[in-house]
Each structure stands twice: as structure tokens, then as C-alpha cells.
Amino acid sequence: MRSSSLSDRIxxxxxxxxxxxxxxxxxxxxxxxxxxxxxxVGSTEIIGGIAVSNKLLLSQKIFFFHVPVAIxxxxxxxxxxxxxxxxxxxxxxxxxxxxxxxxxxxLVFIIATMASGDLWTRFDWGVWWVWEPRLTTYFIxxxxxxxxxxxxxxxxxxxxxxxxxAVFGIITFVDAPICFMITRLxxxxxxxxxxxxxxxMSPLVLVPFLLAxxxxxxxxxxxxxxxxxxVTLTNRIEFLKLQLEEKRxxxxxxxxxMEETKAITVE
Amino acid sequence: MVRTEMRNPSTLCQFRIxxxxxxxxxxxxxxxxxxxxxxxxxxxxxxxxxxxxTAWGFNILQMSGGLLWVVIIFTSLLGxxxxxxxxxxxxxxxxxxxxxxxxSVIFLAKMTANxxxxxxxxxxxxxxxxxxxxxxxxxxxxxxxIVIPLLVGSIGIAGIGTLLSxxxxxxxxxxxxxxxxxxxxxxxxxxxxxxxxxxxxxxxxDLGAIWRSLALAGGYDVIMILLxxxxxxxxxxx
Numbered sequence: 001m002r003s004s005s006l007s008d009r010i011x012x013x014x015x016x017x018x019x020x021x022x023x024x025x026x027x028x029x030x031x032x033x034x035x036x037x038x039x040x041v042g043s044t045e046i047i048g049g050i051a052v053s054n055k056l057l058l059s060q061k062i063f064f065f066h067v068p069v070a071i072x073x074x075x076x077x078x079x080x081x082x083x084x085x086x087x088x089x090x091x092x093x094x095x096x097x098x099x100x101x102x103x104x105x106x107l108v109f110i111i112a113t114m115a116s117g118d119l120w121t122r123f124d125w126g127v128w129w130v131w132e133p134r135l136t137t138y139f140i141x142x143x144x145x146x147x148x149x150x151x152x153x154x155x156x157x158x159x160x161x162x163x164x165x166a167v168f169g170i171i172t173f174v175d176a177p178i179c180f181m182i183t184r185l186x187x188x189x190x191x192x193x194x195x196x197x198x199x200x201m202s203p204l205v206l207v208p209f210l211l212a213x214x215x216x217x218x219x220x221x222x223x224x225x226x227x228x229x230x231v232t233l234t235n236r237i238e239f240l241k242l243q244l245e246e247k248r249x250x251x252x253x254x255x256x257x258m259e260e261t262k263a264i265t266v267e
Numbered sequence: 268m269v270r271t272e273m274r275n276p277s278t279l280c281q282f283r284i285x286x287x288x289x290x291x292x293x294x295x296x297x298x299x300x301x302x303x304x305x306x307x308x309x310x311x312x313x314x315x316x317x318x319x320x321t322a323w324g325f326n327i328l329q330m331s332g333g334l335l336w337v338v339i340i341f342t343s344l345l346g347x348x349x350x351x352x353x354x355x356x357x358x359x360x361x362x363x364x365x366x367x368x369x370x371s372v373i374f375l376a377k378m379t380a381n382x383x384x385x386x387x388x389x390x391x392x393x394x395x396x397x398x399x400x401x402x403x404x405x406x407x408x409x410x411x412x413i414v415i416p417l418l419v420g421s422i423g424i425a426g427i428g429t430l431l432s433x434x435x436x437x438x439x440x441x442x443x444x445x446x447x448x449x450x451x452x453x454x455x456x457x458x459x460x461x462x463x464x465x466x467x468x469x470x471x472x473d474l475g476a477i478w479r480s481l482a483l484a485g486g487y488d489v490i491m492i493l494l495x496x497x498x499x500x501x502x503x504x505x
């Protein structure tokens with residue numbers, strides 16, 4: 001058995017490239033992308049010696065972190081659902097490991113999205129939390145992912161654990177498209193529709209955003225692969241330990257039997 | 268030669284037998300409806316205590332949709348927790364699983380039984396709620412229409428709840444786990460139903476908004492029940 005496949009060797013490289021792309025995107029976002037006009041001030045006021053009629057939001061820069069991270073969390077959940085279906089079709093435990101790992105990555109990125117989103121909410125809308133449709137559905141998504149892990153720890157039998165987790169992983173994924181589409185379904189939402197054909201993003205905003213998006217996707221994917229490798233190796237070590245233990249027991253039994261036969265022949 | 272004909276009972280027949288079994292058990296023990304009804308009454312009493320100081324100060328009609336659904340959610344949680352306990356006693360579920368039939372029928376029968384219990388409870392609870400808290404208010408003319416969101420919501424609660432209580436049946440700390448899984452999963456449905464109920468009670472000019480909420484709730488029901496139908500076999504086989 002080869003210790004590292006081709007994809008395992010590519011993964012660290014992908015991680016580095018992802019980190020570089022994300023860093024470049026952040027630099028571009030702060031240095032190149034123009035400030036975005038936020039809420040209007042009401043009447044023209046003098047801010048910083050310039051007459052302005054609406055506030056320019058520096059906090060909007062969170063967009064370049066927040067949205068890519070959120071997209072990666074959705075992608076990770078899609079992986080969870082995909083491998084859950086594969087598990088139910090084949091009952092092979094490697095698919096269960098994969099869907100569990102994907103959910104772990106999803107949880108990491110969901111928490112990053114919640115943290116960055118919360119800061120953004122505070123500075124743009126003036127409140128820490130509001131029960132707005134997108135926030136609510138995303139919060140629910142986080143609870144579901146946490147519930148997935150609580151469910152896993154509450155079941156002992158490995159096969160039953162994997163099956164139930166797979167079923168729950170599939171139904172959890174129903175909330176992901178709802179969360180993604182909610183800004184279109186409920187027009188009162190304060191979240192803007194970012195992805196549409198008439199998107200008004202200028203190239204100066206679009207380029208750093210896309211760089212951050214691909215960077216984050218690479219980071220997410222390589223984290224997933226690294227974690228998967230770690231879990232697989234841990235499982236293999238556990239298996240080897242078990243085998244070693246059995247072998248040792250068999251040998252000691254054999255030795256004891258030989259000693260007994262020797263004792264009998266001596267007599 | 269004597270020709271013996273063995274015909275499998277139709278799916279509808281299997282469904283009817285399973286459903287009658289659940290209803291008959293309930294009719295004899297009255298365990299589920301009594302405990303759920305009593306629990307609902309107790310929640311209403313708690314409302315009485317918590318709203319007593321403010322009841323005259325604000326328009327309770329605005330909140331009534333939400334309050335009504337809180338009773339329904341918690342009461343259904345209690346019922347769903349118990350819905351499989353009698354199946355586990357004396358390994359009754361294993362007996363059902365021995366029958367060569369489509370496992371999804373078990374899901375549908377159990378779901379329908381839970382739905383019926385839930386509706387019976389609502390027939391008692393909703394008038395009580397109106398009697399206790401809305402007697403001094405004047406609900407809008409559309410108030411009678413709240414039976415639609417109540418029905419749509421109950422179908423979804425029964426569907427999702429049956430699926431999840433099958434999962435939690437075999438777990439440690441199953442009561443808490445059912446709540447942990449159930450409440451986030453029911454949330455989109457709850458949100459849509461509460462908004463439809465509130466709009467109907469308070470009255471709104473925007474009828475489109477009511478129908479949008481109901482369509483959202485109905486769509487969620489359909490997706491979840493279809494998923495339950497497909498995935499139930501895996502749950503019972505594990």
C-alpha cells in the first residue's frame with residue numbers, strides 16, 4: 001500500500017496557493033477596490049472635510065471574507081450530502097468518514113461566516129443580531145450541523161451511527177438551498193442578491209472577490225483532504241494496533257501450549 | 268388440483284391496518300391524547316402567568332400566532348417522543364419489520380397517526396387559547412382561515428417528527444436529542460406558519476403574502492415527506 005497518493009502530495013501545494021490567493025484578494029480589496037456607498041446620511045453633511053450625502057463603508061471590506069467563506073460552507077455541506085447518499089447506496093465506511101469530515105469542515109467555515117457576519121451586522125446595521133431571513137436560516141443551518149455531531153455521539157453501534165448520520169446529513173442539506181435562495185424568496189431581506197446576471201459589481205470589486213472565492217475554495221478543499229488523511233491514518237493505526245494485539249495474544253497462547261506439551265513429554 | 272391463490276395485500280390495505288393498529292391502541296389506553304392535552308393546558312397556564320402583568324398593556328393579537336405555535340411545537344415534541352416507545356416494548360417494531368412490505372408504508376402510517384393525534388389536540392387547544400387570551404380582542408375576518416396553516420404545519424410536524432423520532436428511538440438521551448434535531452429542522456415551516464397565522468389573525472391587505480407563506484410551508488412539507496418516504500427504509504434496516 002502506498003503511503004501517499006498523488007492527491008495527497010498536491011494538497012499542501014493547494015493549501016499554500018489558496019492562502020496566497022486569499023491574501024492577495026484581501027490586499028486588493030483594501031488597496032484597489034473602491035469604498036462602497038452605504039446608507040444615505042439624510043442631507044449633505046461634512047465628514048472629514050468633504051461634503052457627502054451618503055456614508056462610505058469601510059466595514060464593507062468584510063464582504064471579501066464573509067461571502068467566500070459562506071460559499072465554501074455550502075460547498076462542504078453539498079459534499080456531506082453527496083457522500084451521505086454514496087454511503088447509503090454502498091454501506092462502505094469510507095464514505096461515512098468522508099461525509100463526517102466534510103461536515104467538520106462545514107462547521108469550521110460556518111462558524112467563520114457567523115463571526116464575520118456578526119461583526120459586519122454590528123457595523124452596518126447597528127445591531128449584533130437581527131432575526132432577518134438570511135441570518136435566521138443560516139443560524140438554523142449551524143444548529144443542524146451541530147446537531148449532526150450530537151447525533152453521532154449519541155449512538156454506539158458503528159453502522160447505525162453512520163446510517164442515521166447519513167440520513168440526517170441529507171435532510172440537513174435541504175436547508176442550504178433555502179438559505180441561499182431566501183434573499184430571492186423574501187424580498188424584504190436586508191441581504192442583497194449578490195449572484196445575478198444584472199449584478200452591479202465593478203471589475204475592481206469582482207476580481208478580488210473571485211480571487212478570494214477561489215482561494216477559500218482551495219483552502220477549504222485542502223483542509224478537507226488533510227483532515228480526511230489524518231482520520232484515515234488514525235483508523236489504520238487503530239486497526240494495526242488491534243491486529244498486533246491479537247497476534248501477540250495468539251503467540252503467547254502458542255508459547256504456553258508448547259511449554260505445556262514440553263512439560264508433559266518430560267514427565 | 269386445487270389452486271390456491273396468495274395475494275399480497277395492497278399497499279393501501281397495509282397502510283390502513285397499521286394506522287388502525289395505532290388508533291386502536293390509543294383508543295384503548297388514551298395515553299397520548301391525555302398526556303399531550305394536559306401538557307398543552309399546562310403551557311397555556313404558564314402563558315397565563317407570564318402574560319398576566321401585561322395583558323391589558325399591549326395588543327396580544329400581534330403575538331397570538333407565535334404563542335399558539337409554541338404550544339403546538341412543544342406539545343407535538345412530547346407526543347413524538349412517545350410515538351415509538353410502544354413499538355419498542357415487546358419488540359413490536361421487529362414484528363412489523365418481519366412483514367414483507369415496503370417500509371415507507373410504516374412511515375406513512377405512523378405519520379398519519381401522529382397527525383391525527385396532533386389535530387385532536389389542536390381541536391382542544393386552539394379554542395381554549397382563544398377563550399383564555401383572545402376573548403377581549405377582535406380578530407380579523409380572516410381569522411377562521413387559520414385552520415389552513417394549522418393543518419399544513421401539522422402535516423409537516425408529523426412527517427419530520429416521525430422521521431426524527433425513528434432516529435432518536437435508538438439513541439442515548441433520546442428526549443433531548445429529538446428536540447435538538449427537531450426544532451432546527453422544523454424552523455422554516457414554523458416561520459412560514461407563524462407568519463401566515465399572525466397575518467390571518469391580525470388581518471392584512473396583502474393576501475399574496477399569506478399565500479406565499481402557505482406555499483413555502485406546503486413546499487417544505489412536500490420535500491420533507493418525500494425525503495422521509497425515500498430514506499425510511501435505511502433507518503429501519505440499520
